[in-house]
Amino acid sequence: MxxxxxxxxxxxxxxxxxxLKLKFTYDGTNIKTTFVPGEVHQGYPGIMHGGITSTILDEVMSRCINVLGYIAVTARLEVRFRESIPLHTPVTFEAWIVNRKRNLVDTEARALLSDGKVVAEAQGRFVIIQEQSSPTGHPQQT
Incomplete structure (x- = not known):
């Protein structure tokens, strides 16, 4: 396909x-994006929905594979929620590659508040399905 x-x-x-219209940067090692959740991203009152947190962690990890020049799909995603993420607060999501073997790429990610507190962590495994043939919104180098 x-x-x-x-x-x-x-x-x-x-x-x-x-x-979510996420924008990414790449510093040569990590992919990063910052997101400010609003009411439409709410789970419990005043708290970002865990599914949105998981989505952004998945997205930032998948960008690691895009930097390699491939398109990949998520095979496994494990998220650990450490603390609630308050609405209207900037959250930085960052990810990096841990291991690559043939068409499998293992990644890790975390979500941090502006004070550096880690509020969520993730591990993902991605399956490379093809080389990129068209631009996919590559992260900008910083």
Whole structure:
């Protein structure tokens, strides 16, 4: 199955009116994005929904594979929630590659508040399905 990016990804798609519209940076080692949750991202009152947190962790980890020049799908995602994420507070998500073996890439990620407190951590395994043939919103080098 050949995939080409259509800009409707829920996490990063510029054309998805309901998406998160995440933007990424790459410092040579880690992929990063910052997100400020609002009421539409709420679980319990005043707290970011865990599913949105998981989505962003998955998205930032998948970008690690994009930097290698591949498109991959999530095979496994494990999230550990350490503390609640308050609404209207910037959260930095960062990810990096831990291991690569053939078409499998293992990654790790974390979500941090502005004071450096880790509020969530994740481990992911991704399966490379193809080389990139068109731009997919690569992270900007910083």
């Amino acid at each position: 050949e995939l080409s990016y259509d800009h409707y990804c829920f996490g990063c798609g510029e054309h998805n009116p309901h998406g």
